[in-house]
Amino acid sequence: MSKNDRPVHLAPARRRGLGSEVADMIRSGIFLGRFQPGAPLREVELAAALEVSRGPVRDALQLLEREGIVRSAFHRSATVTVLSDEDVAELDSLRGALEDLAVRRVVEHASDANLVPIVMAAKAMARAQDPYGMVKCDIDFHDAVFAAAKHERLLEAWAAIRSQVFLFLIMRVNTSMAGYLDHVRLEHDMLVGALRARNAEAAVEMFKVHRKHAFDLLTSGD
Template sequence: MEEPTVAGPLDQLARQAERSPALWATVVPALRQMIVSGALAPGAHLPEGELAAALEMSRGPIREALIELEREGLVVLRRHRGAQVIALTDEDIEEIYTLRLSLEQLAITRALPRLTDEHLATMDDVLEQMRALGPDYEPQTALDLDFAFHDVLYQAAAHSRLDRAWQQIRSQVAMLLHSRHVARRDFHEIAYAEHKAIRDIITSGDTTAATEAINHHLTGAYHRLITARH
């Protein structure tokens, strides 16, 4: 099987560097977005030298960026073999989703008594954007709206360690969801109804029903992702 190449994405990164001399300050977000979107394919090698040349910078900031992306679970660093974009297996995905489910069950339990009118207004705005989506939606738009809704729960939970745990797997979840939206374009058909159900239960203040709704939502998302992969 032909090994994934980074030549095209590196050319794109170099053009961005020409337009934005300060891109060195955002190399982590730039590489993260390329991995999440699939521009840098799973299994692609990320040679420090080529990245440094494309961005016209030393290898130091590139190495630091790759270490950060390894912490986020997007890159694997192997001695003498360099960096490589993670290729997630079905077992990896099951671990990510079961962990996310546990985190979100805690988040919604803590969030219910702490949700403010501002939190609810943010949710309602996201819901309206979900409802307005058509079949031609961009995968990144679906991802952004999905995260915007769930981020409210983490913010309202007011639990710093919970938030850090979510941030550690957030990029991997983003990578999975983006690939799922590319493979199967049905977010506009299911997103509004499922998230609206969670919003309605939150209003009722029923913690048990809220955790059940999160379980139903994320379990369904997991099965749709696995189906889209096979």
Template sequence: MQPAQRRGLAEEAADRIREEIFAGRIPPASALREVELAASLRVSRGSVREGLAVLEREGLVRSVWHKGTHVIGLTESDIQEVYDVRGALDRLAATTAAAHASAEDLDELDWLVGQMAAETAAERALSLDLEFHEIIYRAAGNQRLLAAWHAVRSQVHLFQAHRIRLGHDYQDRVEREHRELARLIRAGQTKRLATVAEEHVHSARRALLAGLATPPEDQPPKS
């Protein structure tokens, strides 16, 4: 049986690497080398290996035999797959939550929307955004649906963080779109809610793809 401390180090390694990926300091498609990570984190290669396995289960990294481990890319195929799955999941979660959410759940959604409106840092707004959706999934009361959300949550976080770095309208939309979702869930308007929940996801996908297609101002377009 593994010592408890070793498992703790593996989880901490996963946390630190995940943070670096979300912050963009380890960019999409980057190679993740155990020796370098172990030296940087001051843990064993075994702890790094276990930590990377955690991130692979989250879909944040991929390991390929003889090619090593890499952060997932930002290809159109990756983006389409993740957002298609999330769109279907969010639609079901929102409509189910409308029937099962408690008064406390509804109040917390409204509170988070208020926090989004007051937040000036996009990275913090993203944390509130993900917390908002976590509450919806939990309020739905379906453990398998919640597990499916957790399977893509880290990938969604990475893609949304990159969308923010591209500067493509995230701050303009975050409070308005979530306020509408909270209102419809509280009102139990499931037909309209299903459409809005799915469009909320697909608009995020379109914004990310548009941002990727537009080169930064300080770089010339690709030939």
């Protein structure tokens, strides 16, 4: 019997567990501003609020820690991550590298039909009623850009940092909400225009300026 003919022994497949569902609910609470950066996430309190045992909550917090939006320390409650200046700089540089490639691919290869979800995501911003809703629209827009790039590994790389970028934007609106809703709507309309113009260099530069505004605001504290 050759090596390729030997029976394969694998652990039985498991369905999506309750821990993943609990993680979805906690993540949603973070992204809606119910759990602010630095806020404690106590297993007992979360289990009672969600009407589950502590086991799924513990699993959920471990999952969210791997996403980078929860941090834990030995013998202390987990907390919602507070991104340091170094965290923000690393996240911004990585996001920039990924997004530059995505924008170039969209400009050079995406059809007009591929641009439709991006346009619709920008239009959805007009319906956002509060900063947290706008942050979700912002992330939805960039999801659409990465999807339109038609590059599976690039999309996976974006998915790996997506939750941290979401948290970054939450911290951005917590720093200053002055004129935020109108400013972000206008910026994304301009980004759509840049993609439609099919000028890769101009579009990459405009996305860079868009990222820099939030980065500067968060790191300067102004």
